[in-house]
Amino acid sequence: MQRTVATSLEERWDWADHGACTALPDLFYNAEDESKGVRRRKEEAAKRICGRCPVVEQCRHHAMANRELYGVWGGLSENERHRLAGRQRTG
Ligand code: SF4
Numbered sequence: 001m002q003r004t005v006a007t008s009l010e011e012r013w014d015w016a017d018h019g020a021c022t023a024l025p026d027l028f029y030n031a032e033d034e035s036k037g038v039r040r041r042k043e044e045a046a047k048r049i050c051g052r053c054p055v056v057e058q059c060r061h062h063a064m065a066n067r068e069l070y071g072v073w074g075g076l077s078e079n080e081r082h083r084l085a086g087r088q089r090t091g
Contacts, residue, residue: 018054030070043077059073063076064081
């Protein structure tokens with residue numbers, strides 16, 4: 001069986017249209033002036049939404065494969081993705 005490879009940018013991002021966060025992008029990214037407490041509460045809220053998202057696996061795979069640096073993706077925070085990838089945060 002031959003595997004189909006997505007070739008266009010549109011095909012590669014198809015899953016994102018089905019994400020549970022499409023109407024809440026601000027919750028998934030931190031602003032520089034936010035306190036650690038606010039960041040942590042936003043991350044926890046975002047991860048709860050990821051927990052009921054139908055495309056969580058595709059999102060996580062995308063984030064890890066493309067080394068997305070910022071925000072919550074696929075139920076993982078920035079720090080969690082860095083740890084999984086064996087990287088150190090530099091900023
Ligand atoms: S897994 Fe989380 S970040 Fe990814 S599309 Fe779903 S809700 Fe959004």
